[in-house]
Amino acid sequence: MTINGxxxxxxxxxxxxxxxxxxxxxDALMKPAAIKTNTGVNLREVKGRKxxxxxxxxxxxxxxxxxxxxxxxxxxxxxxxxxxxxxxxKQGLAGKGWLNIQLANIPGYTFRCFVKQADAYEAxxxxxxxxxxxxxxKVTFTEPEPNF
Numbered sequence: 236m237t238i239n240g241x242x243x244x245x246x247x248x249x250x251x252x253x254x255x256x257x258x259x260x261x262d263a264l265m266k267p268a269a270i271k272t273n274t275g276v277n278l279r280e281v282k283g284r285k286x287x288x289x290x291x292x293x294x295x296x297x298x299x300x301x302x303x304x305x306x307x308x309x310x311x312x313x314x315x316x317x318x319x320x321x322x323x324x325k326q327g328l329a330g331k332g333w334l335n336i337q338l339a340n341i342p343g344y345t346f347r348c349f350v351k352q353a354d355a356y357e358a359x360x361x362x363x364x365x366x367x368x369x370x371x372x373k374v375t376f377t378e379p380e381p382n383f
Contacts, residue, residue, distance in 0.1 A: 236250070236251055236336070236337070236338050236339070237336075237337050238323070238324070238334055238335070238336050239327070239328045239334060239335050240335070241323075243303075243320060243323070246319070246320070246323060247305065247316045247317075247319045247320035247323065248305060248306050248307065248316045249303050249304065249305040249316065249317075249320040250303065250304055250305075251301060251302065251303060251304075251338075252302045252303055252304035252371050253302060259302060260301050260302055261340070261341075263299040263300055263301060264299060264301075264338070264341065264346060265341070266297075266299065267294075267381075267383050268294045268295055268296070268297035268378070268381035268383070269294075269295045269297065270292045270293065270294060270295065271292075271293045271294070271295045273286055273287070273290050274286075294380075294381050294383070296377060296378060296379045296380070296381065297377075297378050297381050298351060298375055298376065298377050298378075299346075299348075299375070299376055299378065300373050300374070300375045300376075301373070301374055301376065302371060302372075302373055303320070303371065303372055303373075303374060304359070304369060304370065304371045304372075305317045305320055305356070305369070305370055305372070306367055306368060306369040306370075307367070307368045308366065308367060308368075309366065309368065310368055312368070313368035313369075313370065317356060317370065317372075321353055324350045324353070324374060325350050327349060327350075332349045332350075333347060333348075333349055334346075334347070334348050334349060334350070334376070335347055336348065336376075344382050345382075346376075346378055346382070347378065347379075347380065348376040348377055348378040348379075349376065349377055350374060350375075350376060351375045351376060351377045352374070352375045353372065353373070353374045353375075354372055354373040354374070354375075355372065356370035356371065356372040357370060357371050357372065358370045359371060
């Protein structure tokens with residue numbers, strides 16, 4: 236996975252994370268966007284609604300949620316990596332907020348989006364008891380012009 240051409244693991248030791256046996260990240264990315272609502276005319280004198288002869292289906296924007304994990308060699312290292320990754324996502328390309336997400340297992344697609352919301356992390360190791368600190372968290376993105 237790359238975000239704006241950068242591997243997030245190299246940058247902040249963050250990566251896409253799925254629970255064992257799940258593929259929720261792939262499912263979220265490959266879910267087709269909804270079609271925009273067609274405007275109909277609802278006249279009292281006519282049964283039902285009347286729509287244009289050419290509906291011209293157009294894709295609406297969509298939100299998708301990806302699950303990430305992040306780790307550090309100790310509590311301070313983890314917090315630096317986690318905060319750095321969230322900041323990287325919020326700033327986007329050239330500080331303008333846009334993200335171009337590409338995955339090796341979805342060749343030919345670039346998901347152009349921006350961060351809508353990042354949830355609090357869920358610690359997978361206790362920060363006081365282990366040398367390595369790992370946590371998982373969700374980030375919701377908005378893709379204004381979906382690929383499909």
